[in-house]
Amino acid sequence: MRLALIAHDEKKPELIEFAKNRKADLERFDLMATGTTGKRLQEETGLDVERKQSGPIGGDMQIGAEIADENCAGVFFLRDPLTAQPHEPDITALLRIADVHSIPLATNLSSADAILDELVRQLESETRSHR
Numbered sequence: 001m002r003l004a005l006i007a008h009d010e011k012k013p014e015l016i017e018f019a020k021n022r023k024a025d026l027e028r029f030d031l032m033a034t035g036t037t038g039k040r041l042q043e044e045t046g047l048d049v050e051r052k053q054s055g056p057i058g059g060d061m062q063i064g065a066e067i068a069d070e071n072c073a074g075v076f077f078l079r080d081p082l083t084a085q086p087h088e089p090d091i092t093a094l095l096r097i098a099d100v101h102s103i104p105l106a107t108n109l110s111s112a113d114a115i116l117d118e119l120v121r122q123l124e125s126e127t128r129s130h131r
């Protein structure tokens with residue numbers, strides 16, 4: 001099962017903290033991230049993360065394409081609600097395609113915890129049914 005992790009600059013510390021707290025659960029999934037988020041996750045948490053382009057140069061669109069191809073089971077996207085982003089259309093497109101495909105999408109830490117709990121539950125029931 002593949003998950004995407006993304007955070008705007010002001011929110012990266014929160015996402016890193018979440019990833020450290022939930023490392024044991026997150027490392028059971030195939031993780032991907034936008035470029036700078038992925039680099040920081042690798043360096044600061046030791047998680048194995050596939051890195052896409054940085055968000056402003058196409059990373060959000062690459063994650064969106066993974067969703068469209070049904071290669072992404074959940075998105076953790078901590079957005080900065082107080083800073084204008086040059087690639088706002090890409091961000092909107094990513095949120096839209098997640099809704100089109102009904103992909104669980106967390107935009108804050110309490111929903112991130114709840115969604116990760118549910119995805120772990122799904123992963124475990126998939127593993128059981130393949131035994």
Ligand SMILES: O=C(CO)COP(=O)(O)O
Nearest residue numbers: 034035036037054055056
């Ligand atoms: O801009 C982003 C999401 O919209 C995140 O990109 P980075 O992870 O490269 O900072």
